[in-house]
Amino acid sequence: MSAPVRTTNDLRLGLLRQPGTVLFGPGQRHHLARLLPAYGGRALFCTDERMAADPVYRELVAGVEEAGTKVTTYAKVEPDLPRQNLEAVARAHDGDEFDVVVAVGGGSVLDFAKVAAILLAQGGDVAALYGENVVPAAGLPLVTLPTTGGTGAEATCISVVYDDERSMKVGIASAWLEAAATIIDPEFTLTCPPSLTTATAADALTHLVEAFTARAKNPTSADLDAHLYAGKNLLADTWARQGLRLVRDAFPRMAADPADLGARSDTMLAAFSAGLAINTAGTAAAHAIQSPIGALTHSAHGLGVGALLPYVLRFNLPTRIEELAEVADLIGVAPAGGSAEAAAHAAVEGIESLLATIGCPLDLAALGLRPEHVEQVADQAMLATRLTANNPRELERADVVRILERGIAGDRSWWT
Ligand SMILES: [Fe+2]
Known part of the structure; x- marks a missing residue:
């Protein structure tokens, strides 16, 4: 195993990338009707079949149309965003004119709309956009309305697409994917199925922790120009801190009563905060290893x-x-008068407790991972160099194997 290397933010760097307008609050989705006319009169709404059939969605669209915007709905976005979904929307609306794209849904719908807004403005092939900073120019203005609490995708300028020709997920990361506006209405999450609530809340907590503990890269000006992710930085930290403070009480309250709008609201604000944090800090090893x-x-x-x-x-x-x-301080588990190391251990256990509270498994066997998968997962995780390079400790293939073996066994009896 490699020797620990600590990286600090010697530059005292801060970097923030965010939607131009952010409106947050229960019931604020109704403001969409007033927001859209400024972009022009023709909107393409993107969603999935579940949301398109939901009375909440229909009421939202009716209000927008009443205020004078012509709405076309594309409701065929599938989970994990297959590449074909994007090719289909470009085909279906070839030659149609839209002024704005509106996304109402979870992470896949929001990621779909970010790329659809580019394709509808510029045409071209989805695969030609894969990678970091490859998108050549702005797409149509995009307004995001997340319905889960949440992936943070309403705030981030990356889309993750499943390419079946390559049998893998690929990222399209570009500042041109940033939304012009986002409206975050926690009332959407009241009808979230419990499994989706658990998965998206666990994602948000992981984003907060990975951004706050990411490697500080001390990038040069040329690095900042070439790469979207600057590692741990002061402005990402402020959002990560806010999110961690919020989940401390929000997760137990939401688990006790899924209809608690205050808890849902705090969870959604934490998820948005997490989105802003990872939008410049990036994620790290947990995300690299999860993909395979x-x-x-x-x-x-x-x-x-x-x-x-x-x-x-x-x-x-x-x-x-x-x-x-x-x-440990932020989530309220710091032991009184203990050492920093004791507090760090308490933080890890406190994070585990928050994950367990919302129903997230704490071992990899529960996901269906078996010992015979370990070598293949380790090989593929090491290919995600954008993420592994963001991990605070040097991550070698042998380290990934050990993380996986212990994860499958559910062995948390060790430190470092
Ligand atoms: Fe994530």
């Missing part, structure tokens, strides 16, 4: 990153004592 696990076991992204987090954090602990000790 998800492809193999078809387990939800949020459950996968959540179940990996206890093992990844134990591995990262020697490089992030100070940051994890602060996490």
